[in-house]
Amino acid sequence: MLRDITLGQYYQTDSVIHRLDPRVKLVGTLLFIISLFVVNQFPVYLVVLVFLGSVIALSHVPLGFMLRGMKAIAFLLILAFVCNLFLTPGDILVSFWKLRITKQGLSTAVFMAIRLSLLIVGSSLMTLTTTPNHLTDGLEKLLNPLKKIRVPVHEISMMMSIALRFIPILLEETDKIMKAQMARGADFDTGNLIQKAKALIPLLVPLFISAFRRANDLAMAMEARCYRGGDGRTKMKPLKYEKRDFAAYGLLLFYMAACAGVNILSAHLPGILSWHLG
Amino acid sequence: MDIIKAQDLSFDYIRRDEEGNVEGTTRAVNHVSLSVSQGDFVAILGHNGSGKSTFAKHLNAILMPTEGTVWVDGMDTREEAKIWDIRQEAGMVFQNPDNQIIGQVVEEDVGFGPENMGVPTKEIWERVEESLKAVGMYEYRKYSPNKLSGGQKQRVSIAGVLAMHPKCIVLDEPTAMLDPSGRREVIRAVRALNMVEHVTVILITHYMEEIIHADHVFVMDVGKVAMHGTPKEVFSRVEELKALRLGVPEVTQLAWELKQSGVNLPEGILTVEELTEALLQCRG
Numbered sequence: 001m002l003r004d005i006t007l008g009q010y011y012q013t014d015s016v017i018h019r020l021d022p023r024v025k026l027v028g029t030l031l032f033i034i035s036l037f038v039v040n041q042f043p044v045y046l047v048v049l050v051f052l053g054s055v056i057a058l059s060h061v062p063l064g065f066m067l068r069g070m071k072a073i074a075f076l077l078i079l080a081f082v083c084n085l086f087l088t089p090g091d092i093l094v095s096f097w098k099l100r101i102t103k104q105g106l107s108t109a110v111f112m113a114i115r116l117s118l119l120i121v122g123s124s125l126m127t128l129t130t131t132p133n134h135l136t137d138g139l140e141k142l143l144n145p146l147k148k149i150r151v152p153v154h155e156i157s158m159m160m161s162i163a164l165r166f167i168p169i170l171l172e173e174t175d176k177i178m179k180a181q182m183a184r185g186a187d188f189d190t191g192n193l194i195q196k197a198k199a200l201i202p203l204l205v206p207l208f209i210s211a212f213r214r215a216n217d218l219a220m221a222m223e224a225r226c227y228r229g230g231d232g233r234t235k236m237k238p239l240k241y242e243k244r245d246f247a248a249y250g251l252l253l254f255y256m257a258a259c260a261g262v263n264i265l266s267a268h269l270p271g272i273l274s275w276h277l278g
Numbered sequence: 279m280d281i282i283k284a285q286d287l288s289f290d291y292i293r294r295d296e297e298g299n300v301e302g303t304t305r306a307v308n309h310v311s312l313s314v315s316q317g318d319f320v321a322i323l324g325h326n327g328s329g330k331s332t333f334a335k336h337l338n339a340i341l342m343p344t345e346g347t348v349w350v351d352g353m354d355t356r357e358e359a360k361i362w363d364i365r366q367e368a369g370m371v372f373q374n375p376d377n378q379i380i381g382q383v384v385e386e387d388v389g390f391g392p393e394n395m396g397v398p399t400k401e402i403w404e405r406v407e408e409s410l411k412a413v414g415m416y417e418y419r420k421y422s423p424n425k426l427s428g429g430q431k432q433r434v435s436i437a438g439v440l441a442m443h444p445k446c447i448v449l450d451e452p453t454a455m456l457d458p459s460g461r462r463e464v465i466r467a468v469r470a471l472n473m474v475e476h477v478t479v480i481l482i483t484h485y486m487e488e489i490i491h492a493d494h495v496f497v498m499d500v501g502k503v504a505m506h507g508t509p510k511e512v513f514s515r516v517e518e519l520k521a522l523r524l525g526v527p528e529v530t531q532l533a534w535e536l537k538q539s540g541v542n543l544p545e546g547i548l549t550v551e552e553l554t555e556a557l558l559q560c561r562g
Binding site: 010012131132133161162164165168169213214217218220221222223224225226227228232233234235236237238 | 338340362365366369370372374376377378379380381382383385386389390391392393394395396397398399402403406420421422424438439442
């Protein structure tokens with residue numbers, strides 16, 4: 001179950017999306033998320049779907065691989081859907097016992113579910129096609145102006161890249177410890193919430209101890225390889241915008257414009273096309 | 279010239295209680311003097327707690343001597359200004375392959391050292407290529423380290439050190455967490471570096487089989503150098519080794535026991551070939 005989380009996992013293949021400058025992908029993901037949450041007309045999601053679908057197709061990452069990340073957050077999705085569905089006040093559509101579904105509730109729930117799933121797929125697409133080192137390089141470059149106000153940009157990006165590198169290792173370790181504790185009779189599945197939380201202690205304590213030990217080892221290994229912060233460091237893969245990156249920025253602009261256009265257009269159209277939020 | 283020289287080196291670990299007050303000290307390395315010549319393959323042998331890893335950490339200026347001095351290529355490790363030169367000249371490979379790989383892709387990890395040293399981009403790529411080829415991992419350059427076996431990960435770590443163009447590589451039990459085939463893989467790569475690239479190798483281990491090709495062997499026990507010599511010399515002292523709780527390779531053990539029971543064999547047999555040869559001569 002723990003292996004299903006694809007967030008922060010790089011999918012090794014060669015595609016035009018993989019080769020894009022990480023800054024483009026970061027800005028693109030940010031714009032994509034903004035577009036998801038600003039848009040309030042249902043038909044716009046067709047534009048979003050077409051856009052996301054073509055990016056996925058270009059990325060050569062198998063769809064199944066990408067959807068695996070969704071499984072892990074399925075519970076959150078359903079929870080958000082159900083809460084919105086039953087708890088939004090408004091014009092009653094169906095009602096039975098104490099529950100009632102309102103028109104507003106239905107549309108909010110559907111919108112929320114669509115937004116969250118597109119958000120997960122969109123952002124995992126970024127981490128699947130960009131190596132974390134590349135990603136943090138991009139972030140470092142994008143945030144570079146903040147250095148002037150003494151934000152430790154390099155340190156932050158290094159920390160993030162290391163955290164990302166250790167996610168799969170720590171997940172694997174969690175799996176191992178879980179199995180080891182289960183073999184000793186630990187029970188992670190039954191009992192109420194408090195009992196379940198208590199059952200996690202024999203999992204978390206060894207996990208933390210090992211994480212600290214790893215951190216210690218890693219720090220030593222980094223120092224042994226002459227790591228001394230960002231000053232005077234050169235880059236093996238320096239970021240340089242290519243033609244395709246400018247083209248991608250252009251496409252992003254076009255996408256945002258298309259979203260805005262369709263949003264405005266469908267707000268003025270009657271009938272099924274004007275299904276919107278709230 | 280000696281690439282590594284330790285003079286009367288001692289190191290104390292400070293034990294602290296829960297409030298951080300000093301409770302006492304434990305002497306891990308006790309008046310060790312040794313020197314290693316450029317291009318040598320040196321093995322340091324010892325069981326757990328013999329101080330061999332503590333000693334190794336002095337060669338990279340990770341630990342500073344409590345007493346005595348360590349020189350790496352003529353530089354005193356205590357000199358604050360020289361610390362990065364020392365770390366570049368004496369590269370270090372650690373035990374746990376997972377805890378020393380920083381990059382998410384093999385080639386990025388190998389480039390980490392040169393990046394830190396401020397090597398120009400073009401040269402980093404050349405160094406990464408040549409180091410990965412030297413350890414036979416070039417085909418895996420685009421892989422995620424998580425997808426590699428333990429032996430392969432350790433070879434990547436070695437390439438990462440090699441890319442810094444060190445004069446000397448210190449390997450601190452690089453095979454302790456590997457299976458036998460991974461162990462062979464790593465040792466073969468290390469030997470190739472020593473013979474082909476003439477990098478000085480200091481291999482710290484408690485596996486006897488790994489040291490038979492070394493030029494010099496130092497055996498450590500309770501923080502001191504207990505024995506030293508060529509592998510042949512060391513292995514001919516089977517009883518002393520046993521007293522230090524170190525086993526000898528099976529062939530050596532067999533040869534020694536044959537000799538004990540009256541077969542006329544030379545001292546310090548290390549390989550199956552040598553034993554066969556010697557036995558044939560006995561017969562003839």
